[in-house]
Amino acid sequence: MGALVRLIVVGAGCRGEIYSRYSIIHPDRVKVVGVADPRKFARTKFQQLYNIADENLYEDWRILAEREKCADAVLICTPDTLHKEPAVAFAKKGYHVLLEKPMATTAEDCIEVVGACSQSGVMLCVGHVLRYDPSICKIKELIDSGAIGDVIHIQHLEPIGFYHFAHSFVRGNWRNEAESTFALLAKSCHDIDLIYQWAGKRRCLKVTSFGFVSHFTPEHKPTGAGNRCLDCSVEDTCPYSASKIYLDRVKKGNTGWPLSVICPNSIPDIETVTEALRTGPYGRCVYECDNDVCSNQVVNMEFEGGLTAAFSMVAFTEEMCKRKTTIYGSKGELTFKDDEIRVFDFLTQKASKYVVNSDYPKNFGLPGHSKADYYLIDSFISAVMNNDPSLIACDPEETLQSHLVVFEAERSRRESRVVHFNHSG
Known part of the structure; x- marks a missing residue:
């Protein structure tokens, strides 16, 4: 095993x-x-947490990238539109790269990232954290073992959560394509990637998609509603009230996500959160924002060999990011919900259940995939320590292919047509 x-x-x-x-x-x-x-x-917080020397604190990553190489690997966790440039620069410098998903916001930039890492001989790990979830790994293991025979159809749902969507995709950083990217790429490239993995080596041949900006539009604004929740006379009747989403949480002592997002330069408390809602983007009425990303979208895919897949993304759900999956095979059916896997065997007509227990630091990451966050960074570090890219759950080319499916799905939605993939050459 390698050094630190x-x-x-x-x-x-x-x-x-x-x-x-x-x-x-x-x-x-x-x-x-x-x-x-x-x-x-943010820099000061990191310096205090990790005892970082003054000469290694930078406002601009470009200065760090131009310096003599001073580490083994880089974590690139910039906003989506700022992924490609640092990924390419640090790869060319010889750093192994953990790049938050999506790789980039255009297909061309994704191709450039993969090419730069390949040419430099460095490892690329894209933040498709769900691939590292022990339950998801078990699903892949069951499929590969033939537990349900040949995979015929995949049905997969991502329930985003009503307040999560309002926070991130109506008021927040991912609300507007010009400032970030479209919702299917920002939120659900995870899910298309999983479908691509479950399909095995079969290539996607066709894709169609439909999606809309629903409900969060000016015509749905309640009569008498204000432009900000703190000044709204009907706020108590609105499920998307910023007071309910943020102030109620801080009153209960919650200082993590999403409060940490609306107060990025201080520790959240009643005063700082109230001020953020009074003056910042997270206090705006959800019916008066500049959001233009889909709140509900479906993607239908055809793979080689007659495999079909249907993915749904929807904002208006009670549960947050608790995916639901059914995979239909020639010899059985696999369902996944609430961390339980159930396999029904057509021959024996009996069901087997699997609950995968794992030992990981609780509350390590974000709600919905904290254990996956842990296992992703653990796998990346192990890969770097052992110089073994096989420890990374998805190779760059496969990651690129699943990204390209996402881009083509969005093209289908915009152009209202079936998109055929050209796999020649």
């Missing part, structure tokens, strides 16, 4: 914080030695 892995972090926001936390749990495996972030508060 030295990391630099580009983007010290939510994702950067989560992955870096691994070094606190495993100081014998990892040390964070540098950080680049335009926010002084």
Whole structure:
């Protein structure tokens, strides 16, 4: 096994914080030695947590990339539109790269990232955290073992959660395509990637998609509603009230997500959260925002060999990010919900249930995939320590292919047509 892995972090926001936390749990495996972030508060927080030298704190990652190589790997956790440039630069410098998903916001940039890593001979791990969830790994294992025979159809649902969508995709950083990207790429490239994995080596041949910006539009604004929740006379009747989503949480002592997002430069308390809602984007009426990303979308795919798949993404759900999956095979049916896998065998007409227990630090990452967050960074560090890219759950080419399906699905939605993939050459 190799020596201690030295990391630099580009983007010290939510994702950067989560992955870096691994070094606190495993100081014998990892040390964070540098950080680049335009926010002084974020840099100072990282310096205090990880004892980073002053000369390794940067506002601009470009200065760090131009320096002599000072670490083994880089975590790139910048906003979506700022993924490609640092990924390419650090790969060319010889750093192994953990790149938050999506790889980039255009197909051309994704291809460039993969090409740069390949040409430089460095490992690329894209943040498709769900591939590292022990239950998802068990599903793949069951499929590969022939437990349900040949996979014929996949039905997969991502329930985003009503307040999560309002937070991230109506008021927040992913609300507007011009500032970020379309919702299917930002939120659900995870899910298309899983479908691609479950399909095995079969290539996607055709894709169609339909989706809409539903409900969060000016015509749905209640009579008498204000432009901000703190000044709204009907706020108590609105399920998307910022007071309910944020102030009620801080009153209960919650200072993590999503409060950490609306107060990125301070520790959230009643005063800072109230001020953020009074003046910032998260206090706006959900019916008066500049959101233009889909709140509900379906994607239908045809793979080689007659395999079909249907994916649904919807904002208006009680549960948050608790995926539901049914995989129909020639010899059985597999369902996955609430961390339980059930396989029904057509021959014996009996069902087997699997609950995968795993030993990981609780509350390591974001709600919905904290254990997956842990196992992803654990796998990446192990891959770097052992110089073994096989420890990364998805190779760059496969990751690129699933991204391309997402881009083509969105093209189908915009152009209202079936998109055929050209696999020639």
